[in-house]
Amino acid sequence: MIKEVFLTPFQKFIKIEGLSGILLLLTTIVALIWANSPLGDVYKELWQYDIGIVTETFEFKKPLILWINDGLMAVFFFLIGLEIKREFMIGELNSMKKIAFPLVGALGGMLVPVAIFLVLNQNPETLKAWGVPMATDIAFSLAVLNTLGKRVPLSLKIFLTAFAIVDDIGAVLVIAIFYSGSINLTLLLIALAMLGVLYVLSFKGFYSRFVLFFFGIIIWVLFLKSGIHPTVAGILLAFSVPIRQKIDTSKFLTQLELVYNNIKNASILNKPILSREQIGHIDDLDDWSSKFQSPLQHLEHNLHGWVAYFIIPIFALANAGVLIDGEAYLDYALVTNIIICLVIGKAFGITSIVMLAKKIKLIEVPADINFKQILGVSFLAGIGFTMAIFIASLAFASSPEYIDSAKIGILIGSCISAVIGYLVLRFNENEKEID
Secondary structure: OHHHHHHHHHHHHHHHHHHHHHHHHHHHHHHHHHHOOOOHHHHHHHHOOEEEEEOOOOEEEEEHHHHHHHHHHHHHHHHHHHHHHHHHHOOOOOOHHHHHHHHHHHHHHHHHHHHHHHHHOOOHHHHHHHHOOOOOOHHHHHHHHHOOHHHOOHHHHHHHHHHHHHHHHHHHHHHHHHOOOOOOHHHHHHHHHHHHHHHHHHHOOOOOHHHHHHHHHHHHHHHHHHOOOOHHHHHHHHOOOOOOOOOOHHHHHHHHHHHHHHHHHOOOOOOOOOOHHHHHHHHHHHHHHHHHOOHHHHHHHHHHHHHHHHHHHHHHHHHOOOOOOOOOOOOHHHHHHHHHHHHHHHHHHHHHHHHHHHHOOOOOOOOOOOHHHHHHHHHHOOOOHHHHHHHHHHHOOOOHHHHHHHHHHHHHHHHHHHHHHHHHHHOOOOOOOOO
């Protein structure tokens, strides 16, 4: 019973991510068809349409695709930040014993693909794309894993989720350090000072969604203007959201019983409306419920659907529309390099380092996970869609002629990784039925 209660939130998370992966695939297909249809010019013009605020003395406008990549994706990174903080505080990364297995896998999955890219790359102009094959798309990979049902144990899904989160941490650091522009220290220091205020308030136990939103907008703009990619602001803002509740369970249950009795005593029999006393007591219930909920958990729960079913599909629709035309310029060396890094680099990097760490007893692999399952998940880690395309757009912001080549490499590499990973797990000889 305890095990079921503990695993239910994670199982719900997997379900959301799996459905998001399916939606992501559909929007990717739509983007590819649209970009290569007679309406392809409309596709290009739509995402380049300028939106913003323009007055006689002030102008702040950007193409629609940048509002998506810099604005909506900041919300995506904010959610990643919430997930990272939760995992480190109370989740699968909150102790060295828990973090060792996914951490080793993530390091292999980041360092080996980057090393292979650097070795294979011969063009100095495409060298900046070395960060593209680093991250794993958790939505797509979990969507593939979910199609296997009980053929894979829950511990394998937890491993995939945990090392994908560690991958995201690495990708965020790479974006912040290597893919930001020239830095305006004054604006950056102001933004960091405002973040410091939020951290102090959080430490003191104060939390307000309105204060977070107000500060968040200003910090996002300051990061944008300072030269640091504004999505990094989303991660740092998330760390200011407290995880602890304002009241404990016993106090909440006591108040819940009190509110219940008050509503019962104030009842108006056979009336379709509430009395003023009942409305007041329900307001009290709302107030106590907000105090009982963890601010971080509440925000994560509310944002997950928006990110999974709206923001990520919109990102895919705007960014996955690659023109597949014989006349279009493609750097086939870059395409091939990215495919090799995603398919071979990820699989070899994760599997080899995990097995080496297990052999020297640096980590302990759960008993219900075998070698072929680790290999299969390592291939699934080569599905780098969302974060990979995002990093590619940053890497080639000043040389857009390479963006389509990078995207095609990402799409092909992710597809190959998904198919191989699925087949390895599907025909695993030691498959077990997991209760």
